[in-house]
Amino acid sequence: MSDGCCRTASRDQSGRAWVNEAVRLVEADANRSADTHLHVFGLPAAWGIDLYLKDESVHPTGSLKHRLARSLFLYALCNGWIHEGSTIVEASSGSTAVSEAYFARLLGLPFVAVMPASTSPEKIALIEFQGGRCHLVADAGSIYAEAARLAAETGGHYLDQFTYAERATDWRGNNNIAESIFDQLSAERHPVPTWLVVGAGTGGTSATLGRFVRYQQYPTKVCVVDPENSAFFEGWVNEDPSHVTGVGSRIEGIGRPRVEPSFQASVVDAMISVPDAASIAAMRWTSRTTGRSVGASTGTAMWGALRLVSEMRSAGETGSVVTLLCDGGERYADTYYDDGWLAEQGLDIGPYTATLERFYETGAWVEPTSAR
Structure with a gap:
């Protein structure tokens, strides 16, 4: 029972100086790391659609x-x-x-x-x-x-x-990836993108993008691409956050055997399930086309982004699409860039490569007739 006296309590603050210095060091690292580049992917100008790759491979540790x-x-x-x-x-x-x-x-x-x-x-x-x-x-x-x-x-x-x-990044701004993308697009002919296309590993990036465009009242839509064996696509389609596959993804950095807690399905406008062979075909094709070696998660994103470009063309729409170059391809010389590894995995990228090449040459998107 209280005796009516005012009571106080406090905790030892001796560690605050260390925390202050730790925050300074992390922020100083960000200041030294200039913002990442937004590269133009060379689509025919007559299409009226611009495609960009946000190059996250130039961070000090080489990835998004x-x-x-x-x-x-x-x-x-x-x-x-x-x-x-x-x-x-x-x-x-x-x-x-x-x-x-x-x-x-x-x-x-x-x-x-x-x-x-x-x-x-x-x-x-x-x-x-x-x-x-x-x-x-x-x-x-x-x-x-x-x-x-x-x-x-x-x-x-x-x-x-x-x-x-999904909560560690300030989705309202503070130099997050969404704010960076829109700042870099400000002088482009379509400064507000029609689509932002990303994969989901934790779900944090799609959550940041989806929240940011709503907060800024942009009409931009967020599309999440999902590789084989990942739970996100089925979980989103069926509105089932407990969905599991029990199988790991072959596409490093994205895809999970369960719908992770950070994945915010309600801010995702569309999802595309991408076969692994399509991801790897798009990875190799993008590397050849741009002269920049990219990883397979970038291939997954590019497959989805180009499909959306084709849908915009079919609908007579103009605008811009932005996706991410998540990491460089040098980490995958012994896997995704190795034909022997592809054979061991039973992956045939030929039909998917043909789809990409035909689209780039003619503007017509023709889905492969066979998939493995």
């Missing part, structure tokens, strides 16, 4: 995930979840872990990436190069629980990209 990692660290620091000496843990075997390892090293913090034991040595090497440690587990489905366990065991912090990606 650099933005996510920066946002996750700032979010955790400003929420008081990361302290001096905290062990940082993530469930990731890909580009997110590479970027998070970079920021952990920037702050002098240990970083552990929890990943399936089947993860390729090349991926492990990229994470270790940035100063991270890889913790392998036999069951791929257990990476989330194992990451949470390790964080609790070490008194550290589990970044949990699949939960926090």
Whole structure:
């Protein structure tokens, strides 16, 4: 029972100086990293449609995930979840872990990436190069629980990209990717794009784009492209956020065996399910056409973007379409760019390559008659 006296309580603030310096370091990294380029993809001018690729491969860690990692660290620091000496843990075997390892090293913090034991040595090497440690587990489905366990065991912090990606980035602006795209389009003939086309790994990027265009009252629509075996497409179509496939995606960086918590289906206007062979055909074709080596997630996005361009042409519409060059193709020399690997996977990219070449030459989009 209260005795009527005023009561006060406080917490030790000795760690605030370290947090302030950590935030400064992360922000300084952003200031040193100039905004990424928005490249024009050369469609025939007579079509009245412009296609752009936002080149996220030029970030210090080479992919779109650099933005996510920066946002996750700032979010955790400003929420008081990361302290001096905290062990940082993530469930990731890909580009997110590479970027998070970079920021952990920037702050002098240990970083552990929890990943399936089947993860390729090349991926492990990229994470270790940035100063991270890889913790392998036999069951791929257990990476989330194992990451949470390790964080609790070490008194550290589990970044949990699949939960926090949609909220760690300020979707109203603050130099997020959506604001950057619209700023860079401001002097173009179609400055407000008809479509923004992205894949979904965590769902954070599509959430940021979808919220931003609504906040700014733009008519722009967001299309999410989804590779084989991923749960996002069926989950969106059937309005089932619990949908799972239980199978991993072959297209690194996008696609998930479950609909992740960060995926905000309500701000997505359309989805396109893309066969893996189409993703890889578009990846190789885009690299040849632009002279820029791109990864397979960019191929997935380009397949979807060009299909939308063809639909706009058929409807007599003009406008612009923007998609992302998520990372460079140099990471995939032994997989997507290797014909032997394609044969082992049973993937025939020929029909999809023919579709792309015919479209570029004639403007006619003809779906492949066979798909594998």
